[in-house]
Amino acid sequence: MSSASSTSTHEHGDAIELLALVATLMHSAFARFAADAVDAPSVGQRLELSRMSSDAVARRDRILARVTDLGGDPVDQLERFERLLADLDARTQPATWWERLLKGYVGYGVSEDFCRMAAWGVDPVTRDLVLDVLGDDSEEELSVAVLADACELDEALSSRLALWGRRVVGESLQTVSRMLTVHPIMARIAAKGLLATRTDTEGEQPKVLNELTAEHSRRMSRLKLTA
Amino acid sequence: MSSASSTSTHEHGDAIELLALVATLMHSAFARFAADAVDAPSVGQRLELSRMSSDAVARRDRILARVTDLGGDPVDQLERFERLLADLDARTQPATWWERLLKGYVGYGVSEDFCRMAAWGVDPVTRDLVLDVLGDDSEEELSVAVLADACELDEALSSRLALWGRRVVGESLQTVSRMLTVHPIMARIAAKGLLATRTDTEGEQPKVLNELTAEHSRRMSRLKLTA
DSSP states (O other), rough: OOHHHHHHHHHHHHHHHHHHHHHHHHHHHHHHHHHHHHHHEEEEEHHHHHHHHHHHHHHHHHHHHHHHHTTTHHHHHHHHHHHHHHHHHHHOOOOOOOHHHHHHHIIIIIHHHHHHHHHHHHHHHHHOOOHHHOOOOOHHHHHHHHHHHHHHHHHHHHHHHHHHHHHHHHHHHHHHHHHHHHHHOHHHHHHHHHHHHOOOOOSOOOOOOHHHHHHHHHHEEEOOOOO | OOOOHHHHHHHHHHHHHHHHHHHHHHHHHHHHHHHHHHHSSSSHHHHHHHHHHHHHHHHHHHHHHHHHTTTTOHHHHHHHHHHHHHHHHHOOOSSSSHHHHHHHHIIIIIHHHHHHHHHHTTTTHHHHHHHHHTOOHHHHHHHHHHHHHHHHHHHHHHHHHHHHHHHHHHHHHHHHHHHHHHHHHHHHHHHHHHHHHOOOSSSSSSOHHHHHHHHHHHHHHHHHHOO
16 A cells, blocks of 8 residues: 555545544434424424424535545444444433523534534545534524523523533533543544644643633623533 | 405415425424434434435425415414324324334325325415425335335234224324314315316215225235235
């Protein structure tokens, strides 16, 4: 095997690693939006959430098409990170509609921030695709509007949700940390991506988890909740 | 109000009545495929079912766009037949994966046959849209393949499913019958549609429920199950 083709295979392997994670997140978003659509209190919300669920399928399939282009098998790839996300899901079972909404905003926020960061550690075509697919923040906007309104009106709800948000972010960051240990390729991509995006060239080597925590604080402050 | 505009309003009302039912069926198909996608045993099936769920959203939205064109409100229309379908769903809770598959095949088969028949009782644009939207039989093909294989291998399963099929079709036909009583406009559209499609011009006036039962027998025989 020539050195050039070895590099290319290596690059493909990195890209497929990240694509597998993004596809699994999108598939999980599909299932979550679909379940939310069934439980949503109004017909208008049911319509909107069903469209978000359908949209997540289309986004997942764009990612899986790239997996196929790079010589990977979509079905195999969708199985790789399934257990990790199912575990996180099981440890953060929301008790109320509000907790469920906040879990989506916080938990998937962390996962998507991670993928955006790691996107800078893979080839440009894959990077652009991942950033584009993750770029739809209609869910974020919907959640922020609904949660911020509710918290403003109800102080007790607001404190309960602040606690819940800390629990969800704790579990999410732990999941990322476990993933970086179990999947060394992912750790390498993320580190590469983080280096590529850092603006300050001095000081300590940035840490993946620190960056994710900073993004989380920004997200909670949009709800006027303490991170 | 002139006689022409009165006729047109009347026609629109009929079309919206049928579109409301079809949209509700499609929304319910979306929710069912999405739940099936989560529970399906293999990743391949999960992918396929999530795509069917996404496709049901697109089909529902084509129907709702026609509701809007005719001056109806999609949200109001989606609420009209919701209770009827939820009741049917509650009375036919499947105990196994097989029962769930057969319920989809039989129960939605009856509903869709009804809508196909009623489509001939409304204006041609609406009729063509409804027939096109209901034309996708990928679910039917998937269910038939899986169920026929399983029944051939397992005689006990085959008899249990024959019983379950009779229960589901009984409840489905009762639901149609109740709908025709509660919604006289629907009864009129269905009768008009049935007349438009009958090929024999002699003999007794055909009955909606008889036609649906005949279609059901044809469907069960594809599985080699007694209707």
